[in-house]
Amino acid sequence: GKINKQSPYPPNMKDQEGAGELTGQLLDQGVSADDILQKALIVGMERVGVKFRENKVFVPQVLMSAKAMDAAMIQLKPHFANNPGSQKGTFIIGTVEGDLHDIGKNLVSMMVEGNGYEVIDLGTNVKAEVFIEAAEKNPKAVIGLSALLTTTMNNMEKITIAIKKHNKNTTVCVGGAPVNQEFCERIGADNYSPDPQGTVEFLNRTVA
Numbered sequence: 134g135k136i137n138k139q140s141p142y143p144p145n146m147k148d149q150e151g152a153g154e155l156t157g158q159l160l161d162q163g164v165s166a167d168d169i170l171q172k173a174l175i176v177g178m179e180r181v182g183v184k185f186r187e188n189k190v191f192v193p194q195v196l197m198s199a200k201a202m203d204a205a206m207i208q209l210k211p212h213f214a215n216n217p218g219s220q221k222g223t224f225i226i227g228t229v230e231g232d233l234h235d236i237g238k239n240l241v242s243m244m245v246e247g248n249g250y251e252v253i254d255l256g257t258n259v260k261a262e263v264f265i266e267a268a269e270k271n272p273k274a275v276i277g278l279s280a281l282l283t284t285t286m287n288n289m290e291k292i293t294i295a296i297k298k299h300n301k302n303t304t305v306c307v308g309g310a311p312v313n314q315e316f317c318e319r320i321g322a323d324n325y326s327p328d329p330q331g332t333v334e335f336l337n338r339t340v341a
């Protein structure tokens with residue numbers, strides 16, 4: 134095609150444009166979607182995180198990495214997808230109020246969906262009322278909360294308490310880099326998992 138002269142990125146930083154393509158090539162070569170995710174994409178994002186912390190890259194580069202990851206995930210999604218019509222239950226997920234990180238949340242969403250659940254993704258920066266409203270419409274649904282910032286862990290607590298106050302039988306799962314088991318128990322959530330698979334296993338144990 135035409136060379137994109139309007140690229141907003143400096144010439145040495147065009148890699149994000151090829152992430153989807155590269156992922157497609159690896160899939161064609163028979164590399165498993167799970168290997169691409171675990172051994173390439175997540176490892177890459179960890180490196181970006183370290184550089185960001187060390188002030189070697191900045192927000193624009195991190196955003197480009199996020200876009201690259203999105204492009205790769207579009208290619209991977211069909212490989213994690215289950216056959217429709219065999220839904221085991223409903224999972225409502227969102228990143229908590231004040232927090233705009235959505236890559237981890239999207240991965241959890243994709244994995245849960247791929248394991249046969251209907252997923253209602255409320256996006257990022259989601260307030261307690263929005264989770265509660267979605268839970269009212271889907272009374273049996275499990276709610277998943279993601280937080281990536283130590284500051285928004287407070288909102289995760291606030292939202293969990295509000296959901297439980299509204300209906301103590303609503304199950305709440307939590308996750309995200311700063312979250313741990315101890316925090317989960319302290320705020321009264323029902324499950325913590327460090328990764329999407331743990332959430333899938335929890336749902337399989339308690340819902341399906």
Ligand code: B1M
Pocket residue numbers: 175178179180181182183185186192193195196199231232233234235236237238240241276277278279280281282283284306307308309310311326327328329332
């Ligand atoms: Co932000 N950021 N960021 N960032 N960012 C972190 C989280 C940070 C650790 C970087 C650093 O300093 N090293 C740091 C947080 C420090 C802290 O709070 N202790 C940080 C900061 C400070 C910020 C800003 C404040 C920066 C600023 O503006 N000065 C700002 C905040 C904006 C906001 O949210 N209000 C900000 C902004 C951004 C970008 C917008 C540039 C971009 C986000 C783009 C996007 O998401 N669309 C971004 C990114 C990309 C990162 C890093 C580099 C990568 C996060 C990521 O996507 N990881 C991150 C550093 C790092 O973690 N390496 C960083 C990959 C992803 C697959 O992992 O999300 O952990 P993760 O999800 C995992 C698990 O945690 C788990 O499953 C996933 C797969 O294994 N999981 C769950 C997640 N949710 C789950 C839910 C579950 C179960 C499992 O159940 C429901």
